[in-house]
Amino acid sequence: MTELVNAQHLGLAFSNRQVLKDLSFTIERGSMTSLIGPNGVGKTTLVRLLIGNLQPTEGQLVFNPDKQKLNIGYVPQFRNLEAEYPLSIRSFVSLNQLDSHLPWKSRKERQALDQILEQTHLTALQKTTVGNASGGEKQKAYLAQALISKPDLLILDESTASLDIETKEEVMALVAELNREHGLTVIFVTHDLELARKYTDQYLFLKRGQYEAGPMSQLDPNLELD
Numbered sequence: 350m351t352e353l354v355n356a357q358h359l360g361l362a363f364s365n366r367q368v369l370k371d372l373s374f375t376i377e378r379g380s381m382t383s384l385i386g387p388n389g390v391g392k393t394t395l396v397r398l399l400i401g402n403l404q405p406t407e408g409q410l411v412f413n414p415d416k417q418k419l420n421i422g423y424v425p426q427f428r429n430l431e432a433e434y435p436l437s438i439r440s441f442v443s444l445n446q447l448d449s450h451l452p453w454k455s456r457k458e459r460q461a462l463d464q465i466l467e468q469t470h471l472t473a474l475q476k477t478t479v480g481n482a483s484g485g486e487k488q489k490a491y492l493a494q495a496l497i498s499k500p501d502l503l504i505l506d507e508s509t510a511s512l513d514i515e516t517k518e519e520v521m522a523l524v525a526e527l528n529r530e531h532g533l534t535v536i537f538v539t540h541d542l543e544l545a546r547k548y549t550d551q552y553l554f555l556k557r558g559q560y561e562a563g564p565m566s567q568l569d570p571n572l573e574l575d
């Protein structure tokens with residue numbers, strides 16, 4: 350595996366409040382890492398650093414290949430879209446397709462859409478309006494929308510919270526399949542240690558002023574968050 354992200358002695362302070370301190374870790378290409386830790390410990394702050402909308406106050410984030418910013422796919426916590434939401438799943442996914450500024454889709458863009466819909470098992474549902482899709486289908490549509498821009502890294506930010514257990518599993522099984530078959534690199538921000546253990550191979554555990562990182566097999570089996 351090659352490194353995608355190398356965080357070197359990262360620190361982040363908001364005015365006089367130090368949130369992250371001397372944080373060093375790597376994210377390998379094709380890995381699935383759970384970002385865990387109690388409420389308020391700095392997980393969102395770290396995500397904002399990775400996305401590039403905050404700059405570290407100490408240390409640095411180095412990307413491989415060397416660039417200022419990664420192309421990040423981001424899937425937020427599930428938010429329901431009402432039944433009246435009129436876009437089809439296909440159109441919804443294409444909202445994030447930034448290849449051209451033409452008012453119509455090129456053949457290449459249509460093919461890319463077909464491919465993502467297939468990879469996320471949404472082909473048969475592509476004409477369904479998002480408003481009429483189930484919770485799991487909606488979350489898969491958000492996932493497909495994040496993937497259409499071919500991100501270097503997919504961040505699932507509590508993306509399974511507030512879904513029922515079966516749907517959480519369905520979404521994570523799909524992410525794991527995308528990781529296995531297409532080498533997708535994933536950071537899963539979660540409080541759900543069961544899902545983290547089942548679906549991800551690495552962990553980064555932020556504690557107040559400290560952290561732990563390593564293969565998931567080394568995470569304390571008795572750990573409880575919050």
Ligand SMILES: Nc1ncnc2c1ncn2[C@@H]1O[C@H](COP(=O)(O)OP(=O)(O)OP(=O)(O)O)[C@@H](O)[C@H]1O
Pocket residue numbers: 363366368386387388389390391392393394395
């Ligand atoms: N823009 C900001 N200005 C000042 N303080 C901030 C700012 N953003 C976050 N913080 C503080 O930084 C700390 C870390 O917040 P952050 O949202 O990163 O935690 P978190 O681990 O994501 O929490 P949760 O699990 O509850 O989402 C908190 O004490 C928060 O109040």
